[in-house]
Amino acid sequence: MLTNLDLMELTAFRRDLHRNPELSGExxxxxxxxxxxxxxxxxxxxITGLGGHGVAAVFDSGVEGPTVLFRAELDALPIAEINNIPWASQRPGKSHVCGHDGHMTMLLALGRMISRxxxxKxxxxxxFQPxxxxxxxAKAVVADPAYKDIQGDWAFAIHIEPGRPFGYVSTCPGLINCASLGLLIKLVGKTAHAADPEDGVSPALAVAKLLPALDALGHGGKLDDDFRLVTITHTRIGEPSFGVAPGEAVVYATLRTSMDKGMAQIEADARSIATAVADEFELGVEFDVQDNFAASINHPKAYHVAAAAMDAINVPHGDTGVPMRASEDFGVFGWGAKAAMLCLGPGEDFAALHNPDYDFADDLIPIGSAIFERIARDLLGKA
Structure with missing residues (x-):
């Protein structure tokens, strides 16, 4: 159980993390x-240096039994914070408007309780993954040889999700977060003087044809096994000049599916369309994959363990707002463990994640850590 002093210290710790955000991989x-x-x-x-800068603490009872892993994230976002609070980010253009500072603090709160x-067993x-x-x-952590010694039989995570009542947890068995992939498509032609565009090879008309073709690959809809969504997030044709006919274009498309198995097909379809359009307009084409997230699937047994723990400590929960289209790489830990993601509400009118005015609600620290502790006690007991 956390004391008032614990909560004061943990709140101060969380706010210090908030002041000093670092981006992915840094x-x-x-x-x-x-x-x-x-x-x-x-x-x-x-253990340090897991999958980059990951850190793990192991509390071993010395008695044979399962390994229960609880995960938080270390990284922040490249977003300039606009909050007028004493603990606002001190690093220009970077901020913990993702809630990860709070997730780390809830895990440390759990560590205090397990330590005492x-x-x-x-x-x-x-x-604490990077x-x-x-x-x-998560993929880098799981691929790290040191992870094999601490791989969980069970894995749990909490993510703050605005739009839900304070202290309410959204979760369900099965799909909880979609798979997604960022596909960068580069079309390569030849620049020319704007007065003589026929001397070059412009990608402009190719982009005009490519965008609706990509969009048609997936329009969203019901989150069933056939769910597919393509979102064009950025495009650029040439440089901002009136004197140069463009010779290069870039298109960013986010591909989203409900299951990992569907991602390979939609990516193949997108690449095929882009290649065909490039050939039609005598352009070269290059691809790059970024922000590649596996789907997060809640194992039924892990879901029921979490639900029973929340019932035992009177935390309200249900399936409001889940599954979600948004992605989360926690699903990778579920490849080798019975895993469950829980979405904890800070309030229905709370600032949205990834917005420059978001800040973690410190009153959630005892709630999240209490859920984690009850799960640990239900699975492993007390010494």
Whole structure:
């Protein structure tokens, strides 16, 4: 159980994290801060450098039993914060408007409780993963050889989700977050003087044909197994000049499916369309994949464990607002474990995630950590 002093210290810690955001793959100081805080809890083992800057603390009972992993994220976003608060970001153009500072703090709160009252069997792993925002972090952690020694039999995570009542958890068995992939398409032609466009090869008409063709690949709709959505997020043709006919164009398309198995097909379809359009207009075409997220699927058993834990401590929950189109790389931990993602509400009128005026609600720290602790006790008991 957390004391009032714990909550004061944890709130101060969360706000310090908020002041010092670091982007995906750059979480050097954040990881160092987390490792230092974990050391004070005297876990059995602390592992650093997981999949980049990931940090994990292992609390081992010494008695045979399952490993239960709880995950938080280290990284922030390239968004300039506009909040007028004493703990606003001190790093221009970077901010924790993603809630990750709060997620880390809830995990540290759990660590305090496990440190004081160890589990009776098995292991608790507190996993602070890097690079969630670009979809690369969880995959890098799981691929790290050091992860094999601490892989969970169970895995749980909480993500703050505005739009839900304060303290209400949205979750369900099955699909919780869609798979998504950022496909960058580059069309390469030849520039020319604007007075003599016939001397070049412009991608302008190709882009005009490509955009609706990509859009037609998926219009969203019901989140069933056939769900497909293509969102054009950015395009650029040439340079902003009246004197130059363009010789290059770039199109950013986010592809989204409900299941991982559908992503390969929609990506293949998008590449095929872009290649055909490029050939028609005598252009070269290049591709790059970014922000590649696996689908997050809640295992039925993990969902029921979490639901029972929330019932036991009177946390309201249901399936409001889930599954979601948005992506989250926590699903990767579910490839080798029974996993569940829980979406904790800060209030129905709370600022949205990834908005420059978002800030984590500190009163959620005891709620999130209490859910985690009850899950750990239900699976592993008390020493």
């Amino acid at each position: 979480e050097v100081e954040t990881a160092r801060t987390i490792a230092s805080a974990l050391k004070q809890l005297a876990p059995t083992r602390i 009252q160890p589990v009776a 098995g292991r608790v792993v507190l996993m 690079a969630e925002e670009d979809g690369s972090g």
